[in-house]
Amino acid sequence: xxxxxxxxxxxxxxxxxxxxxxxxxxxxxxxxxxxxxxxxxxxxxxxxxxxxxxxxxxxxxxxxxxxxxxxxxxxxxxxxxxxxxxxxxxxxxxxxxxxxxxxxxxxxxxxxxxxxxxxxxxxxxxxxxxxxxxxxxxxxxxxxxxxxxxxxxxxxxxxxxxxxxxxxxxxxxxxxxxxxxxxxxxxxxxxxxxxxxxxxxxxxxxxxxxxxxxxxxxxxxxxxxxxxxxxxxxxxxxxxxxxxxxxxxxxxxxxxxxxxxxxxxxxxxxxxxxxxxxxxxxxxxxxxxxxxxxxxxxxxxxxxxxxxxxxxxxxxxxxxxxxxxxxxxxxxxxxxxxxxxxxxxxxxxxxxxxxxxxxxxxxxxxxxxxxxxxxxxxxxxxxxxxxxxxxxxxxxxxxxxxxxxxxxxxxxxxxxxxxxxxxxxxxxxxxxxxxxxxxxxxxxxxxxxxxxxxxxxxxxxx
Amino acid sequence: xxxxxxxxxxxxxxxxxxxxxxxxxxxxxxxxxxxxxxxxxxxxxxxxxxxxxxxxxxxxxxxxxxxxxxxxxxxxxxxxxxxxxxxxxxxxxxxxxxxxxxxxxxxxxxxxxxxxxxxxxxxxxxxxxxxxxxxxxxxxxxxxxxxxxxxxxxxxxxxxxxxxxxxxxxxxxxxxxxxxxxxxxxxxxxxxxxxxxxxxxxxxxxxxxxxxxxxxxxxxxxxxxxxxxxxxxxxxxxxxxxxxxx
Numbered sequence: 154x155x156x157x158x159x160x161x162x163x164x165x166x167x168x169x170x171x172x173x174x175x176x177x178x179x180x181x182x183x184x185x186x187x188x189x190x191x192x193x194x195x196x197x198x199x200x201x202x203x204x205x206x207x208x209x210x211x212x213x214x215x216x217x218x219x220x221x222x223x224x225x226x227x228x229x230x231x232x233x234x235x236x237x238x239x240x241x242x243x244x245x246x247x248x249x250x251x252x253x254x255x256x257x258x259x260x261x262x263x264x265x266x267x268x269x270x271x272x273x274x275x276x277x278x279x280x281x282x283x284x285x286x287x288x289x290x291x292x293x294x295x296x297x298x299x300x301x302x303x304x305x306x307x308x309x310x311x312x313x314x315x316x317x318x319x320x321x322x323x324x325x326x327x328x329x330x331x332x333x334x335x336x337x338x339x340x341x342x343x344x345x346x347x348x349x350x351x352x353x354x355x356x357x358x359x360x361x362x363x364x365x366x367x368x369x370x371x372x373x374x375x376x377x378x379x380x381x382x383x384x385x386x387x388x389x390x391x392x393x394x395x396x397x398x399x400x401x402x403x404x405x406x407x408x409x410x411x412x413x414x415x416x417x418x419x420x421x422x423x424x425x426x427x428x429x430x431x432x433x434x435x436x437x438x439x440x441x442x443x444x445x446x447x448x449x450x451x452x453x454x455x456x457x458x459x460x461x462x463x464x465x466x467x468x469x470x471x472x473x474x475x476x477x478x479x480x481x482x483x484x485x486x487x488x489x490x491x492x493x494x495x496x497x498x499x500x501x502x503x504x505x506x507x508x509x510x511x512x513x514x515x516x517x518x519x520x521x522x523x524x525x526x527x528x529x530x531x532x533x534x535x536x537x538x539x540x541x542x543x544x545x546x547x548x549x550x551x552x553x554x555x556x557x558x559x560x561x562x563x564x565x566x567x568x569x570x571x572x573x574x575x576x577x578x579x580x581x582x583x584x585x586x587x588x589x590x591x592x593x594x595x596x597x598x599x600x601x602x603x604x605x606x607x608x609x610x611x612x613x614x615x
Numbered sequence: 616x617x618x619x620x621x622x623x624x625x626x627x628x629x630x631x632x633x634x635x636x637x638x639x640x641x642x643x644x645x646x647x648x649x650x651x652x653x654x655x656x657x658x659x660x661x662x663x664x665x666x667x668x669x670x671x672x673x674x675x676x677x678x679x680x681x682x683x684x685x686x687x688x689x690x691x692x693x694x695x696x697x698x699x700x701x702x703x704x705x706x707x708x709x710x711x712x713x714x715x716x717x718x719x720x721x722x723x724x725x726x727x728x729x730x731x732x733x734x735x736x737x738x739x740x741x742x743x744x745x746x747x748x749x750x751x752x753x754x755x756x757x758x759x760x761x762x763x764x765x766x767x768x769x770x771x772x773x774x775x776x777x778x779x780x781x782x783x784x785x786x787x788x789x790x791x792x793x794x795x796x797x798x799x800x801x802x803x804x805x806x807x808x809x810x811x812x813x814x815x816x817x818x819x820x821x822x823x824x825x826x827x828x829x830x831x832x833x834x835x836x837x838x839x840x841x842x843x844x845x846x847x848x849x850x851x852x853x854x855x856x857x858x859x860x861x
Binding site for chain 1: 799812828
């Protein structure tokens with residue numbers, strides 16, 4: 154199917170271009186499920202783009218070497234031939250949306266390849282059941298949660314029955330049940346297909362994958378025997394004693410009888426009650442579309458409850474609903490929403506001014522980024538690096554309540570561990586930290602408690 | 616609404632767009648207020664039938680009122696030389712030339728109707744349907760139509776991203792000077808979205824020979840409404856010309 158002769162691809166600024174390269178030939182065939190692993194920012198997504206033919210067809214970089222599919226190059230006149238054969242799922246599902254409604258979006262890929270009405274109807278039945286899409290029909294695409302959007306785009310792409318599936322973090326926003334069903338689905342279809350997957354849920358895909366390709370920090374592409382080499386060593390703790398932000402001892406975040414609805418007479422969240430104390434890390438879980446992000450908006454004072462109240466006691470002062478805003482550090486799902494300045498250094502300035510120790514600053518940068526040029530635009534970082542930068546920009550602002558929306562999206566194992574270590578260390582400053590995640594391992598390592606949002610209610614699980 | 620069922624419209628969005636365009640030209644050109652009022656009411660009736668809610672209509676009326684009131688004040692404060700003659704009227708502490716006041720009120724009414732109709736049309740016309748109709752039935756090239764579709768549908772995404780960026784600035788406690796630059800991240804988002812969107816069109820296989828699940832056909836009743844509209848339109852234009860030259 155695929156034949157990769159030694160090649161190199163360089164892109165980025167001429168001063169210090171980024172490279173990915175292959176030194177030993179590789180070939181991939183059907184009936185294989187290949188995991189592409191490596192540190193975030195290494196070039197995994199770039200490799201997938203080369204395999205789809207987007208590079209060099211729609212890229213300004215330079216590809217030297219041969220990559221062929223069924224004996225023909227992927228670019229030029231052959232690019233169109235392979236459109237239906239090779240499926241490519243982008244990392245950010247929202248960037249693939251074209252229509253305003255999920256129904257039309259789902260049909261779009263099949264329409265492009267002239268499927269009949271009967272075929273479209275039967276695909277709808279199949280993927281509606283597989284991805285539980287009943288909940289998304291009738292909504293607007295802009296109202297979908299990340300997980301729902303990811304399921305929709307995946308369903309639309311899989312419906313065209315491709316020979317090759319190039320999947321860039323397909324399960325990043327899926328809840329564990331949806332993830333497990335998706336992996337099971339991949340396992341059943343891989344027989345006559347080639348599946349190449351970038352996925353950081355290493356434990357869950359371990360038994361599924363037949364081969365492993367690593368893209369290293371330097372961009373070197375090599376084949377590995379299995380996924381065991383990823384098992385990262387336990388990293389050391391951070392020493393945050395030289396961080397000059399307030400140490401909280403008596404914070405209390407209280408959610409009392411909170412109800413919330415976007416649409417009249419239809420509560421998304423009903424009768425929520427919870428308490429969070431200084432120094433606690435709490436994980437919030439729930440199915441896609443359960444209202445987790447909305448819950449965070451209520452806690453941060455971005456929106457106010459339809460009834461009930463959210464209060465944050467800071468010493469003798471009690472802040473209610475919208476007043477809580479001033480005490481919140483919010484890490485959004487889309488890290489680009491955080492960036493305002495031309496360089497990473499400028500973005501970090503506000504947060505890092507509270508850190509007197511140069512060693513600590515250097516250690517944070519070294520452990521959060523494999524290699525970083527502070528004069529670079531934050532928009533040029535990889536998705537995983539952007540997320541880590543947004544965390545560093547937010548946690549040292551001296552806010553008592555930190556809300557992380559999917560902090561581990563796009564992160565490799567090492568980075569997940571560093572984020573976890575930092576969050577655990579921040580407990581010592583007395584902050585209340587809440588995070589939304591579908592990553593079981595991360596939750597287990599980091600959270601003191603786990604709350605689940607289901608059927609509009611909030612329940613604690615052990 | 617069930618899956619694979621298009622949203623029912625009173626009038627097809629493409630015809631409603633045509634009627635709106637002709638209606639807006641009339642409202643812009645005519646200064647015969649009773650005719651303008653009838654035209655505006657007719658269009659608003661169609662918009663209501665096509666899904667414009669009372670709440671939205673009220674909200675848009677307030678916006679239109681504010682906008683046209685500002686224009687009225689400008690007319691009263693800076694009237695043309697020809698209007699600064701004759702009788703004067705006093706309202707509260709202010710004195711105006713009667714000619715300027717009358718002229719201002721006519722402009723206010725015209726502008727109110729024009730802005731209300733134009734804003735309401737954006738809520739009643741489904742632009743996706745218009746573009747897809749033009750692609751399927753009128754030969755609009757997919758390479759033109761689909762990027763337009765992405766651009767129109769990204770407006771809501773831009774709004775959400777704009778809100779997130781503003782919130783992010785507030786969470787970080789950035790000063791007013793830095794908050795001005797909120798437009799730059801939005802610009803970056805817009806550029807990246809258009810880049811990813813176009814790549815998505817390519818990778819998902821957009822081609823000129825594609826098929827469509829929905830036909831977006833024009834119904835017989837739509838044609839009837841369009842005929843009625845043009846009949847009314849011709850009458851209105853004729854009447855307006857007669858009144859103007861009388």
